[in-house]
Amino acid sequence: MTESESESGSKLVSCRFQKAPVSELHTVFSGQPYSVSVLKVGYCVNQADGTFTADGTITLITGPKTVLVDTGGPWDRDFLLTALKDRGLEPTDVNVVVGTHGHSDHVGNLSLFPTALMIVGYDVSEGDTYRATGLSAGRVYCIDEHVSVVPSPGHTGQDVSVQVKGTSAGTVLVVGDLFESCSDEDSWRDLSMNIVVQEVSRQEALNIADVIIPGHGLPFRVLRN
Amino acid sequence: MTESESESGSKLVSCRFQKAPVSELHTVFSGQPYSVSVLKVGYCVNQADGTFTADGTITLITGPKTVLVDTGGPWDRDFLLTALKDRGLEPTDVNVVVGTHGHSDHVGNLSLFPTALMIVGYDVSEGDTYRATGLSAGRVYCIDEHVSVVPSPGHTGQDVSVQVKGTSAGTVLVVGDLFESCSDEDSWRDLSMNIVVQEVSRQEALNIADVIIPGHGLPFRVLRN
Numbered sequence: 001m002t003e004s005e006s007e008s009g010s011k012l013v014s015c016r017f018q019k020a021p022v023s024e025l026h027t028v029f030s031g032q033p034y035s036v037s038v039l040k041v042g043y044c045v046n047q048a049d050g051t052f053t054a055d056g057t058i059t060l061i062t063g064p065k066t067v068l069v070d071t072g073g074p075w076d077r078d079f080l081l082t083a084l085k086d087r088g089l090e091p092t093d094v095n096v097v098v099g100t101h102g103h104s105d106h107v108g109n110l111s112l113f114p115t116a117l118m119i120v121g122y123d124v125s126e127g128d129t130y131r132a133t134g135l136s137a138g139r140v141y142c143i144d145e146h147v148s149v150v151p152s153p154g155h156t157g158q159d160v161s162v163q164v165k166g167t168s169a170g171t172v173l174v175v176g177d178l179f180e181s182c183s184d185e186d187s188w189r190d191l192s193m194n195i196v197v198q199e200v201s202r203q204e205a206l207n208i209a210d211v212i213i214p215g216h217g218l219p220f221r222v223l224r225n
Numbered sequence: 226m227t228e229s230e231s232e233s234g235s236k237l238v239s240c241r242f243q244k245a246p247v248s249e250l251h252t253v254f255s256g257q258p259y260s261v262s263v264l265k266v267g268y269c270v271n272q273a274d275g276t277f278t279a280d281g282t283i284t285l286i287t288g289p290k291t292v293l294v295d296t297g298g299p300w301d302r303d304f305l306l307t308a309l310k311d312r313g314l315e316p317t318d319v320n321v322v323v324g325t326h327g328h329s330d331h332v333g334n335l336s337l338f339p340t341a342l343m344i345v346g347y348d349v350s351e352g353d354t355y356r357a358t359g360l361s362a363g364r365v366y367c368i369d370e371h372v373s374v375v376p377s378p379g380h381t382g383q384d385v386s387v388q389v390k391g392t393s394a395g396t397v398l399v400v401g402d403l404f405e406s407c408s409d410e411d412s413w414r415d416l417s418m419n420i421v422v423q424e425v426s427r428q429e430a431l432n433i434a435d436v437i438i439p440g441h442g443l444p445f446r447v448l449r450n
Binding site: 047050051052053054055071073074075077099101102103104105107108109110111112113114118120121123125127128129130131132156157158193 | 300334343346
């Protein structure tokens with residue numbers, strides 16, 4: 001996949017898609033019956049001492065069901081509780097928690113939601129009861145007709161994304177680290193367990209999404225030529 | 226690797242090792258300077274309705290540093306707090322938390338330990354600051370001269386085990402789902418992301434450990450012929 005910058009600042013991908021960053025103020029995609037709100041925009045910043053600071057994007061989907069996609073790192077516990085409370089929600093109001101993959105900056109706060117349907121990578125459980133799904137065979141897991149969990153392996157091998165249809169911005173896809181950010185061509189391959197598989201998952205994401213919410217950056221629009 | 230049952234009930238592995246289950250009462254391996262205690266023995270049980278119940282083994286290592294290896298599922302929060310309290314420990318007393326891999330029944334309670342050094346698979350962090358290690362290149366990460374984190378990929382691709390030297394039972398290795406249980410030949414391959422890689426990791430574990438604490442069963446001894 002090649003990428004070049006256009007005059008507008010958007011990114012040209014494979015001549016078929018352009019990736020266009022949204023404003024920092026535009027982190028809510030309202031809709032019926034579901035709206036998508038980015039509670040915290042993830043980041044990944046290299047530090048002078050060779051370490052890097054990182055946190056995963058935390059996203060809330062509200063509608064007939066309340067779905068939290070990724071929970072940030074363990075240090076986000078109080079932030080997450082406050083962000084939910086600001087929206088009138090207690091942890092027990094969250095029906096479904098999705099961890100897009102099992103890295104510490106994405107699954108740091110699962111313990112806040114012991115009563116939720118828990119989807120972490122390809123594993124789906126309620127309490128300690130796990131059920132078989134088709135995720136590992138590449139099949140979608142439907143939460144309802146508007147919200148579904150889509151296998152999107154590559155970054156770790158068992159990654160999932162959450163697809164929300166019918167927002168004002170069209171189909172929103174919350175992808176974890178399938179995309180690190182809008183402009184991640186310099187970074188995603190270095191962090192990938194399987195570049196070839198992840199490349200396929202990225203193309204599939206670009207095919208189905210109007211907006212992508214990545215793991216470590218602002219949402220971006222997918223524009224089709 | 227072939228396996229056959231001997232008259233004593235122990236398991237013969239590759240003619241070089243025997244795996245011998247310990248008593249259900251024998252879940253503490255004391256030593257100087259470090260002791261290893263299994264706080265909860267993991268399980269995995271098929272149910273009549275096609276689901277299965279599962280939880281990961283939770284292990285505490287005490288000595289100059291306090292190290293928790295795996296945190297169970299989100300439903301284990303209260304159990305874990307009580308188990309620590311019974312040993313005179315608050316969550317802030319835990320210096321290092323290791324998630325052997327990023328499955329929900331192993332990393333369900335990371336949020337209880339926001340101040341600990343956090344090692345989940347190959348990722349090592351303090352708060353949101355991540356540091357480079359050699360884990361992904363196959364190198365050991367030393368906590369001190371007695372306790373180290375060893376890459377043991379296969380089950381998920383980024384698994385680690387924790388090695389404790391010098392207990393009364395010799396070297397104890399806490400392996401997550403590298404081994405499901407003492408007698409896991411019928412199950413581990415079905416749950417493996419890479420059988421060939423995991424087979425190598427299992428052999429390496431059998432080479433270095435006197436006792437193995439698996440992810441979903443009782444500890445077992447490794448006997449050498």
